[in-house]
Amino acid sequence: MSQDFMIGELAARTGCKVQTIRYYEEIGVMPPAVRAANNRRMYDDTHLERLTFIRHSRELGFSLDDIRSLLALADQPDRPCDEVDEIACNHLNEVERKIASLKVMENELRRMISHCAGGTVSDCRIIKVLADHNLCEEHSKLTA
Amino acid sequence: MSQDFMIGELAARTGCKVQTIRYYEEIGVMPPAVRAANNRRMYDDTHLERLTFIRHSRELGFSLDDIRSLLALADQPDRPCDEVDEIACNHLNEVERKIASLKVMENELRRMISHCAGGTVSDCRIIKVLADHNLCEEHSKLTA
DNA sequence: CTACATGCTACAGTTGCTGTAGGAGCAAGG
DNA sequence: CCTTGCTCCTACAGCAACTGTAGCATGTAG
Structure with missing residues (x-):
């Protein structure tokens, strides 16, 4: 599992535009993607999960600022919610x-x-x- | 009637910020104000009415584009509505x-x-x- | 005379993208 | 082998409707 794929496939799998993914990386809600030898962004299932989280939060109307905070909290499972x-x-x-x-x-x-x-x-x-x-x-x- | 006044008073009378009035002029929903000798914008009751129309329309959620159209129509009383x-x-x-x-x-x-x-x-x-x-x-x- | 308020222009920033220009890499078909 | 077309890259402009700031000029009150 955790097969690598390019930005186009991540976009197709999440219903998110390619530019939007790059924008999320730019503003830091998505982590910087690892680059292949040809400079292309490579993604795996952890990125897919993170982007799914972001998209769902956006559908529920959360701001990207809120989402940044929610993601940070989601990464600390032992803290109170x-x-x-x-x-x-x-x-x-x-x-x-x-x-x-x-x-x-x-x-x-x-x-x-x-x-x-x-x-x-x-x-x-x-x-x-x-x-x-x-x-x-x-x-x-x-x-x- | 139709006493002239400056932008600050127009702002106070409509509950609209001074910069917003200048912005409305810039994008053409408010007509260019007549300038006094000291280059300050002077307004009269027609401006007050127009800005009141704009603010009320904005409160009802109309876009500035819609408002531009509504103002143009309001200026042609004989056309069908x-x-x-x-x-x-x-x-x-x-x-x-x-x-x-x-x-x-x-x-x-x-x-x-x-x-x-x-x-x-x-x-x-x-x-x-x-x-x-x-x-x-x-x-x-x-x-x- | 000196503050202070108000006015002016011009421009940057907000939110969450979307679109475009200009270029490079890669596979398939002729 | 070459072209066509797809995807990728960066960097930037644009949208809506303001809001805020910098830096300056002017006007008024004490």
Whole structure:
């Protein structure tokens, strides 16, 4: 096992673009790849696992900064996982905040659109509401 | 009416930073300000209205590109408002898409966090799920 | 007269990539 | 043997929507 392969195969196996992998190496979330004689990056299963971890974390919305911390913690199995929990909880809070903010936008957009009678721009409720904050029902709740 | 004032007052009256106003002028969503003898930008109520429109649109999540289009349409009151509706509807769809994607993240994060028993990193469910996509309940639904 | 606030330009930095230019190596087909 | 085409390499520019900084000029208050 731990057969070596090149960046193209790592990309194909993880659904990650080649440039993105090189970018992860550049910013230090992926370790520098060992180079073959022709200067090409060679990878094995440990790289595959690490990149899978990164991609999954990204899909869950973690920042690369958080991921750097999570990877560092994952490499120290005997430490308590408080810090992991904290990163995850903070991120969950952030996700909830974003959902709440988007829902306010959603409500207001729906309201604007449903009030538009479809005439000319001068009658358009959407333009009116955008021009005058006071016509907006939720204008105190917006904290995007 | 239409008293002139400087950029600091425009900023204070709209809750927009001074640099942001200059940036809006630079990219052309705000018209170039008339300059006083000392080269300072002077504004009047039309600028105040325009910036209010921009800020409110931004609060509702519209891109500056969309806002450019909306402002151009707002300046042509006799045209039908189909295009306005279309921009607003497209944006609403995008907002809904984002909410759906964030909710998937939220569910999975909650699930991970609630499964963590609080021991060491080697037992941590959060790290395990991040490392192995198959432990993720919703991994097919993530399309952030 | 001296601070201090405000204004100006110009540019770098943020996040997480994506795309491009310009070049080299390698295998297969003609 | 040569060309075509694929993959790889580095280095850099660009996206969105700002925000912050440096270094300077101007205006006002005490």
